[in-house]
Amino acid sequence: MKALSDQFPVLHTPRLHLIEINHSHQPDLFYLLTDKRVTEYYHVIPLQEVADVRKVVDFLHQRFIDKEGVRWGIALENKEELIGMIGFNSFAPGHKGVLVFALVQEYWGKGYMAEAIAAVTAYGFSTLELKRIEAEVLPGNKASEKVLEKAGFRHEGLLQQWMLWDNKAFDVNMYALLPPRL
Numbered sequence: 101m102k103a104l105s106d107q108f109p110v111l112h113t114p115r116l117h118l119i120e121i122n123h124s125h126q127p128d129l130f131y132l133l134t135d136k137r138v139t140e141y142y143h144v145i146p147l148q149e150v151a152d153v154r155k156v157v158d159f160l161h162q163r164f165i166d167k168e169g170v171r172w173g174i175a176l177e178n179k180e181e182l183i184g185m186i187g188f189n190s191f192a193p194g195h196k197g198v199l200v201f202a203l204v205q206e207y208w209g210k211g212y213m214a215e216a217i218a219a220v221t222a223y224g225f226s227t228l229e230l231k232r233i234e235a236e237v238l239p240g241n242k243a244s245e246k247v248l249e250k251a252g253f254r255h256e257g258l259l260q261q262w263m264l265w266d267n268k269a270f271d272v273n274m275y276a277l278l279p280p281r282l
Contacts, residue, residue: 103167103193103228104164104167104170104193104228108120108164108170109170109223109227111172111219111220111223112177112219113215113216113218113219114177114215115176115177115212115215116174116175116176116177116212116215116216116219117175117177118172118173118174118175118186118216118219118220119172119173119175119180120164120172120173121157121160121161121171121172121173121182121185122157122161123154123157124180125157125173125181125182126150126151126153126154126157127150127153128173128181128182128183129153129156129157129182129185130147130149130150130152130153131204132182132184132185132202132203132204133147133153133156133202134147135204135205137205138202138203138204138205139202140241141237141238141240141241141244142200142202143263143265143266144156168190168191169187169188169189169190169191170187170188170191171185171186171187171188171189171200172185172186172187172216172220173185174186174203174212174213174216183203183204183206183207183212184201184202184203184204184207184212184213184216185201185202186199186200186201186202186213186216186217186220187199187200187201187220188200188220188224188228188233191224191228191230193228193229193230194228194229194230194231195230195231195232196230196231196232196233196234197224197228197230197232197233197234198233198234198235198236199217199220199221199224199233199234199235200235201213201216201217201244208243213247214247214250214251217247217248217251218251221233221251221277225279225280230279231278231279232276232277232278233253233276233277234274234275234276235248235253235274235275235276235277236259236262236263236272236273236274236275237272237273237274237275238263238270238271238272238273239258239271239272239273245273245275248275249275251277252277253275253276253277254275254276254277255273255274255275256274256275256276257273257274258271258272258273258274259271259272259273259274262274
């Protein structure tokens with residue numbers, strides 16, 4: 101069973117690089133996390149101005165330091181601006197991880213998220229030695245369901261009152277991916 105290393109893992113795909121999110125990305129994250137089309141099915145703390153994103157960046161950094169989660173910024177190859185983010189909101193090395201992702205609306209439907217999911221799940225299975233990767237999708241989020249299915253995830257069922265956010269319980273559709281069999 102392996103845990104996260106102390107050095108942030110940078111991942112590459114043919115069109116993307118998945119990088120550590122830092123304070124220089126605050127404007128990119130503000131744009132992403134204040135777009136109602138992106139956050140319709142993605143619970144986020146309300147953000148009023150770019151400076152509010154500092155708390156989000158600090159939280160994600162601390163989760164990595166504490167080895168409780170890892171979140172990558174998604175950037176086009178040879179660019180530093182983020183077009184999204186992806187990662188394990190939580191994980192137990194050697195067991196399972198919970199995948200989360202969001203992408204700027206202008207980049208939807210171009211295969212970028214499927215490409216990022218493939219890189220992150222490969223990292224989860226090979227480096228973190230996960231046996232299962234889960235994704236919790238709020239009912240109605242057909243776009244996320246479609247990209248997960250394209251990435252090989254299988255719908256396992258509706259979990260009632262599974263997620264608690266802002267003192268409200270939400271049903272979620274559970275999707276899961278198991279490591280490839282050799």
